[in-house]
Amino acid sequence: MKARRNGRGSNDAPHGCENDSLSGRVLAKLVPLNLRASGTEDGMTVVSARSSEWVKPVTQQDPASAIIEIDRVSQVFQTSARKDHVALSDISLTIEEGAFVSILGPSGCGKSTLLYIVGGFVSPTSGAAKMKGQAITGPGPDRGPVFQEFALFPWKTVLGNVMYGPRQQGVRVTEAEAQSRALIEMVGLKGYENFYPKELSGGMKQRVALARTLAYHPEVLLMDEPFGALDAHTRTRLQNDLLDIWERDRKTVLFVTHSVDEAVFLSDKVVMMSKSPGRIRQVIDIDLPRPRRRNELLLDPRYQKYVVDIERMFDESDEAGAPA
Amino acid sequence: MMSPAAMTRRAAPVLACIGLLVVWQVASLALKNDSFPTAIEAIKAIPSILGDKESLVNILASLRRMAMGFGAAVLVSIPLGLLMGRSTAVAAFFNPLLMVIYPVPKAALMPIIMLWLGVGDITKTLVIFLGVSLPVIYHSFEGAKAVEEKMLWSGAAMGLSPPQRLVRIVLPAALPEILTGCRTGLVLALITMITSEMIARQSGAGNILFNALDMGQYDTVFAMIIIVGAMGICLDAIFERVRARLVRWSEPQFDMPLSFS
Structure with missing residues (x-):
């Protein structure tokens, strides 16, 4: 079980990242060993009441081990008008192993670009991103992307798509197929193994894309507005399913979205960005119990407060950020 | 049992051919021109051509050159087009060259090529090669250019x-477009094959056709036109079958996406 900061005892009000990493280090020692059991039906009060049971000093592992470090990254694009567009300005961010981190911001704030830099698909104009201490120079199977556009291989069936990564990694056919079939079942597409992507709906395609990425066991999932192209109902279902899947193995997830609800519902930490130039406005810990259930969460005043607070902050920045 | 609609669809091409022949027959009878034989006369001349050993050798020689020119063109053009589509440097280098060659009728180059390489197979095959290359390069280029960046990132x-x-992402993703180019290339191969044999007469289907024209055997001329046309239809039909198999995944057969339940 990975050490994970549950944010217990951190204040309700959003706070900056400096405080955060500090409290993180302290709080990481309070790690529930069995995370599934810690949040049973009766929700958050029980978690805090029971928390003493689960307090275990973790000594072997660096409690808040950083998996991704983004160090003063800037990205400047040259637009056609020979004017430089600063997509990202001096971004520094550390993402801890096993955390679900959302990057939230209006369109055009460079949040996807930041994700692409971590993916190694785009090189930053200045600054550097590191994965486990190693500078990121290109894409690699340790960082698996899931795109809004699905980007499935249309000439491959569902099974072929999911098997593609493991096969590329040299996994034997029989083994890759067995693993892939299990994954397809996990994302709820059993029976669709031999369908081509064009025969699937958007939600199903995104399920395949998720399975395809999970199939090669990346350490970090990079999700670029993965549910942005889906209708509201499908999006809700996929959010729920993603959380279910994530709560099983707790991969590190970097999740780009412009939906406040989505970010708060899914994340441990929300990185709020502002646009032109793209900057980190604030990093907010989402101190809500897991496993999260949508129907419980929507009624939870703390969840509501996060959503309202974040929305208010964006509104303020819109007014303050009027063109100078 | 076929539905009436399906039967009409099946019968349509046959009806179109019969219609054309009827118009031809009527027009020919009306015009009473020696150089315009009736459809029936032309069709009657076909068995004598196909029964003649020398004619068959000629036609097969044509087909062989066509296959070689087409095959070589496809083998060279697809990689070149794909590279051009994915690399701006390669595209910047080859684009002007191709733009110069594109509007030039390949048959117009033939006299020069004949001077260099003689009137034999190589010249004719080269002309076919040139004729086929450009549409295949163009469509491969367009296909490669249109490949979604995110798909390549996923692969990376x-x-x-x-x-x-x-090879494993751009090529299959661009395949529908590439095959569209190949289909155009196939028809162009047939056209350049006949024109090359018109200019350098030695053997081939074009040789029969133009010799007959010189000798005023108009029924043979029109019979050859029918034969060449039929070859075109057959080759295209075979190609279409292969193409449909290869890109089944992209054909909009099942337009209605299944809803997830």
């Missing part, structure tokens, strides 16, 4: 190297 994240991505 799985560990595919740039050359692997070109």
Whole structure:
């Protein structure tokens, strides 16, 4: 079980990242060993009441081990008008192993670009991103992307798509197929193994894309507005399913979205960005119990407060950020 | 049992051919021109051509050159077009060259090529090669250019190297477009085959056709036109079958996406 900061005892009000990493280090020692059991039906009060049971000093592992470090990254694009567009300005961010981190911001704030830099698909104009201490120079199977556009291989069936990564990694056919079939079942597409992507709906395609990425066991999932192209109902279902899947193995997830609800519902930490130039406005810990259930969460005043607070902050920045 | 609609669809091409022949027959009878035989006369001349050993050798020689020219063109043009589509440097280098060659009728180059390489198979095959190359390059280029960046990124994240991505992602993703180019190329191969044999007469289907024209055997001329046309239809039909198989995944057969339940 990975050490994970549950944010217990951190204040309700959003706070900056400096405080955060500090409290993180302290709080990481309070790690529930069995995370599934810690949040049973009766929700958050029980978690805090029971928390003493689960307090275990973790000594072997660096409690808040950083998996991704983004160090003063800037990205400047040259637009056609020979004017430089600063997509990202001096971004520094550390993402801890096993955390679900959302990057939230209006369109055009460079949040996807930041994700692409971590993916190694785009090189930053200045600054550097590191994965486990190693500078990121290109894409690699340790960082698996899931795109809004699905980007499935249309000439491959569902099974072929999911098997593609493991096969590329040299996994034997029989083994890759067995693993892939299990994954397809996990994302709820059993029976669709031999369908081509064009025969699937958007939600199903995104399920395949998720399975395809999970199939090669990346350490970090990079999700670029993965549910942005889906209708509201499908999006809700996929959010729920993603959380279910994530709560099983707790991969590190970097999740780009412009939906406040989505970010708060899914994340441990929300990185709020502002646009032109793209900057980190604030990093907010989402101190809500897991496993999260949508129907419980929507009624939870703390969840509501996060959503309202974040929305208010964006509104303020819109007014303050009027063109100078 | 076929539905009436399906039967009409099946019968349509046959009806079109019969219609054309009827119009031809009527027009020919009306015009009473020696150089315009009736459809029936032309059709009657076909068995004598196909029964003649020398004619068959000629036609087969034509087909062989066509196959070689077409095959070589496809083998060269697809990689070139894909590279051009994915690399602006390669595209910047080859684009002007191709733009110069594109509007030139390939048959117009033939006299020069004949001076260099003689009137034999090589010249004719080369002309066919040139005729086929351009549409295949163009469509491969367009197909490669249109490949979704995110698809390539997904491949890169799985560990595919740039050359692997070109072969295993760009090529299959661009295949529908490439095959559209090949289909145009196939028809052009037939056209350049006949024109090349018109200019350098020695053997081939074009040779029969133009010799007959010189000798005023108009029924043979029109019979050859029918034969060449039929070859075109057959080759295209075979190609279409292969193409449909290869890109089944992209054909909009099942337009209605299944809803997830």
